[in-house]
Amino acid sequence: MPDRFSVILADDHHVVRRGLAALLHTNGHYRVVGEASNGEEAVQCATQTSADILIIDLSMPRLNGLEAIRRIRQTDTTLKILVLSMYDDEEFVVQAMQGGANGFILKQAMDDVLFEALDVIRQGRPYFGVVIDPSLVETHAGSLAQILTTREREVLQLIAEGYTTNQIAELMSISPHTANRHRANIFQKTNAHNQMELIRMAVQQGLVILKNPPKF
Numbered sequence: 001m002p003d004r005f006s007v008i009l010a011d012d013h014h015v016v017r018r019g020l021a022a023l024l025h026t027n028g029h030y031r032v033v034g035e036a037s038n039g040e041e042a043v044q045c046a047t048q049t050s051a052d053i054l055i056i057d058l059s060m061p062r063l064n065g066l067e068a069i070r071r072i073r074q075t076d077t078t079l080k081i082l083v084l085s086m087y088d089d090e091e092f093v094v095q096a097m098q099g100g101a102n103g104f105i106l107k108q109a110m111d112d113v114l115f116e117a118l119d120v121i122r123q124g125r126p127y128f129g130v131v132i133d134p135s136l137v138e139t140h141a142g143s144l145a146q147i148l149t150t151r152e153r154e155v156l157q158l159i160a161e162g163y164t165t166n167q168i169a170e171l172m173s174i175s176p177h178t179a180n181r182h183r184a185n186i187f188q189k190t191n192a193h194n195q196m197e198l199i200r201m202a203v204q205q206g207l208v209i210l211k212n213p214p215k216f
Helices: 014-025 040-049 063-073 092-098 105-121 136-137 141-149 150-160 165-172 176-190 193-206
Strands: 005-010 030-036 051-058 080-084 101-105
Touching: 005 014, 005 040, 014 030, 014 105, 030 040, 030 092, 040 051, 040 063, 051 063, 051 105, 063 080, 063 092, 080 092, 080 105, 092 101, 092 193, 101 176, 141 150, 141 176, 150 165, 150 176, 165 176, 176 193
Parallel strands: 005 030, 005 051, 051 080, 080 101
Antiparallel strands: none
């Protein structure tokens, strides 16, 4: 009987999770032990479920994949994390790998490279499914990621998704006053003059991920 590795699937589209599960089922080495439909669920599932691998999308509601990876890495350094994304922007790849991901592949190439990527990251080596200079992972860092706190990055993602301050407070289980303070700190640190400029900066630096980003 071959070794079997437990996998968590995190994607906000049920059909993608079903497709991934079906693909993994064709290989006797992997079994799905948990699923998540947003970033917060991904963190919770990774924390509460004993798994070997997390396959995670970057563009998810409530908490994007980048922030979910960062939060998971605060308490778990052994879980292998493979990003599955429709975005091939270099900035997203760099941010994901710096945040603690072990590999990055495109959804369009999933059928062709998924098992190769899983085999590589299980062996402790990084896997890039897009063309990128690996040295960038060590040397490149988006300025917003460096100057904003974890909570501020979470608030920034929700601002970009169109939530009001009161809605952000409710989603994050904080007071409106605290949410407003985070918002003010973000604008002060980024020197953004308005919300559109703030979102543009965050999207361009790969800190905020939107399925349908506005045209700047």
